Each structure stands twice: as C-alpha cells, then as structure tokens.
Amino acid sequence: MRSYTIGRTMKDNGQQSVVLVDEELNIVEEVALFLQYLEGKGLAFNTIESYCRSLKEYFKWLSKKDLKFYEVNKRSIISFIEFIKSEEVGKKEEKSAKTINKYLAAVASFYKYYEAVGGFIDDNPITVKNKLQKNKYYVHTVKKDNLNMNLFRQKEEKSKNTKRLFLNQIEILYEGIDGLSKDNEIVARNKLLFKFLYETGCRIGEALGLRLMDYSELNPTEQIGTIYVRRHLPSYHKDHTIKTNERDIPVSMDLIYSIDDYVCSHRPQKDEIDTIFVNHGLTNAGMYMTRNTAEKAFKALSDNVGIKCTPHMLRHTHGTELKECGYSEVYIMDYISILTNTGYYFK
Template identity: 30%
Template sequence: MEDNIQDYMHFLLVEKGLAKNTLESYQRDLKNYSKYLQKVEGISTFSEVTRGNIVGFLGHLKNQGKSSKTIARHVASIRSFHQFLLREKTVEQDPTVHIETPKTERSLPKVLSLAEVEALMEAPDEGTPLGLREKAMLEILYATGIRVSELITLKVEDVHLTMGFVRCIGKGNKERIIPIGQTAMNILQKYLEEGRPQLRSSKHRDESLFLNHHGKGLSRQGFWKILKALSKKANIEKDLTPHTLRHSFATHLLENGADLRAVQEMLGHADISTTQIYTHVTKTRLKDVYSKYHPRA
C-alpha cells in the first residue's frame, strides 16, 4: 500500500507539477487513510477496499472531531488516488464512485481596512536593512496579492522595476506577470540599493530577492514571525496571516471597481468561482457601511 501511495506521489510531482505543500497534504491524507484501513479494517491491499470501508474512515474522522472542510479534503484525496489506481490497472474498480463530498460552509476571508494597511506599512523601521526588507515584502504582498510561498521564492531577476511588474511562479508551475504600483516600486528599489547588499553574504551568494540575516533566502516560518511582530507593533487586533494581505489586495481592488477576471488573473486562480468569494466580502462590507451610516438603517 505504501508503494502505491509513493507511485501516486511521483505522478503528482512529475505529471501534475503540484506544489510541495499540496503534495504533503495529499501524502498526509493518504497515510491516515491507509493506516485506518490496515489497523481498523484489516485490509492489506487497495484492491480490497469497498465503499463501506471508506464510509467507515470518514466516520472515524468525524468521531475525531475533524471539520467538514478537512473531511471533504480527505474525500478529494482518496477519490483522485483511487482513480489513479484504476487508470494504472492496480485495481479493477473505484470504490469512491458513490461517495458524496460533505458540504462545507465557505467562510469569508478576514480583510484589513485601509487604515490597518497603512498602520502595518508604517511598522517596519526603514532605517535598517531588515526594516527595508520588511517594508518591501509587505508592499509587494499588498501590491500583487501573491502567496507567501511565491513571495519567498522570488529571485532578484523576477523583479522588473523599469517595466513595473513582478514575475512569479505559482501553483502547478504556472507563471504570472503581475503589475506593481509606484509605492511598491520605490521601496523595492531602496531595498535593492541599500538593504539587500548589506544582507547578502559572500559565502552563500543566494539570488533570492528577500534574504535573512545570514544572507540566505527567507523561509516561510521566518516571514510568519516577522508578520506577527509587525502586526503587534501596528496594534492590529485581527488574527493577521500572510493570506490576509492577499485577501485585502483582492477585496480593495474589487471595492474600487476592478474587473473580476483581472483579479482572477492576478491571484492565479484557475477557476473564477474561487475569486467570486471576494464579491461576497465587498457586499458584506457595503452592508456594514450602510448599517453604520444610514440614518434609517
């Protein structure tokens, strides 16, 4: 069973080109699944699996207190895995055919107000190389809406200040060219001229755009720590994550009349239905404004 999972992971990596985090999520789900099948159901090969075994596993997850969103993700992982086994002729039938995906409530993303964005942008100390780096990272995130995984993998060559855009590689190794505004360009130029040269190490020669104090590319965890510290400094009470800036980027664009398709392109969403959640956010915010300011609300 372990070999089957590894074959599938190889397929996702080589054929599908999925991102590392996505691959780890698939692998984690399938390991939980195979562990349950072996220990609880007494199954040693995936060809023995029935619909009842899968329903039992989903019930097991529910009893563990897993959310409907987590269970739905497991269903998607298991379904695509069994479809792979069927195509490879490892099994003769797909037991997931009549398995229904649990309905999940789509929660609206948290968004910063314009005042909170301003406070966050003012938090870094531009008088230091690390402060310049922090300010440049925040401005790029808010200016482009890129994911934190895309931010930390940016190379110096991916920034084109004269043309006013950033090139990033997103999910599925898809390239996106995203415009950046003058504010972001100015701080990025300052970071490249005054901040990055002081952080760069002659020993490592790392070409990552954003470096840590050792001269190496900044890690995801490193950025999380920086963001938490800056959020506290800016007195932002919301639970701020790197994705909050991505959500704020999309919401503020739509609130100011941007086209949904253009926002979809910049965010790198394969399906516009993913982007449409931000239209619900803007409607909710409009209702809040109405309720607060209309004399007869």
C-alpha cells in the same frame, strides 16, 4: 498497524519530489504513481505533499484493518472517518468537518486516478458516479470543496469572511511595522515584504522565492515596472514554490524603487544566496527566508496593532480590490495583477 513516513527526494532537474515510505523503507508504489501523476498535472510541491500526508493516514488505516486499497468498499469508509476523528491521526484535538473533508478529498482523488487508468478498481468507494455521464471518465483531482457526489462529505459550518482588509487597516498595519524592531534593516525588509504582497497579490512562497533578477530596471521616465514570477530550479527551499504558472506582474515604479533600495542599502549579502528577501539575524544574515520567519513577523504585527493580518489576507485583499474595480472573477483567478488608478499603493 504499519507505520509510514514521508520521504523527500531531488530529481536530476533539481525539482523536489515526495514519496510515501513504509517502516521497512519501501516506497509505496500505488501512492508513488498517483503523486507522479499529480506532478505531471503541474501541481505545486506543497499541494502534492499535502496529498501524501492524507494518504499516509489512509494507508495506516488500511494496515490497521488488514485491507488492500482495492478491497475497500463504501461501507468501509465509515470506519476510516472514525479513524480520522481518533487521536491516532494528527493532533489530539477534535477534527473539524473541514479537516475530515480534506482527507476524503485526497482519498477520492487517489481512487479517481486508479478508476481511470483501470486494472485495480471498478468503483470509487468515496464518490458516486453521475448516471447522466456513466460512460464518461475524466482524470482530475477531486477538490475538498467540490465533492457534490461524495456520500461521506461532512457539513461544514459557514465562516464569516475575515480575510479582507480595508484601507484604514492597511495603513495602520504598515505604520505598525516600525514598532516591531529597533533594527532599521529588519524594518525596511518587513515593510517591503508587506508592500510587495499587498501590491502584487503574490503568494508568500512566490515572494520569498523572488530572485535579484526578477524585477525590471529602474526607469524614472516610466510609471510602471514589472515583477517576473519565475520557477527557479533547484529552489533553495520548498517554501519558495510557485503554485501557479510563471507570469509577469505590472507594478508601480515606486515598488521597483523600494525593492532596489532594500537590495542596495539594507539587504545582507551572501554570495551563494540571491533571493531578494533574506534573514538579518547575527547567525543567519543573508540566508533565504522561509514561511515560518514571515509568519512570525505577521503574527507580531497583528498582536502589536490589534488587527489580524497574514500574507494570504493581503493577497485576498488585493483580489477583492481588483473585483471592486470591475475586473471579472475569471480574470482575477488567473492570478494576474493589474495596476489600477483607484488602487491604493504605498508612497
């Protein structure tokens, strides 16, 4: 069985790219073309990398079975599912239905691409065509939660919605940040990050990639300021990826003052780094933050106050509160944050 690795490259425009490489350091062209298509669709780097990881396991399985990707039929996929469940893939723990469906979704999208462009396959071994639209082909990704025509989709257990936080929990968590560190500078950064994620509904990558020029000027005569979510190339780290479109987010002027206070009074300065949120350690002061650092801080906060909280839960809470205020789901799904009179924001 051949082994494969994921290689990362940097394009001339500073944009990161990912490729699948075999043990002889040859790029797997079939996967490269598909990933290039995903890049053209505007998918985030982390999402494309996730597709590549799934296809890495798929091509390992193909090698094990001595098959070319265009030789696979629906009967063969049963063997692939067993391969996913084995200890040869990922962690040695039992794979959940959700994990299996993630692999199937990636492979289905891969075949959907080649089914559309033609020349390799006539039939997608993962999905079944809708007979009502047998003459119509649409090139798009097949999401793991939208595989209604997938013969092999595993039944997932319904989970309770534990992503939403309530006002009293938000207050307890925010106050609990004070007890995580004796360093006032770190406390100031962590409180700002928490406040920023809750008020804007941004993803953690968007927050960590925010630059010093990405917020409006202080204006004591205004109640509303603006956060500018922009794609900066080259980015410092893949954790700073913007998953959706660039946009302007209206926020309270109080948040703008909080950002400015942190930048001017607490943030360590490093000439070549201009992200707002940076590290405060003795050896890495002023360096940009990564997702791992933020997640550790949220894990410590959750353990300290006894309430589970992650960056994504703050985003989910923000969206839920917008929905409760009467905004449509379509509006919220556009990832536009609106300041409302009934919303709760830190003072």
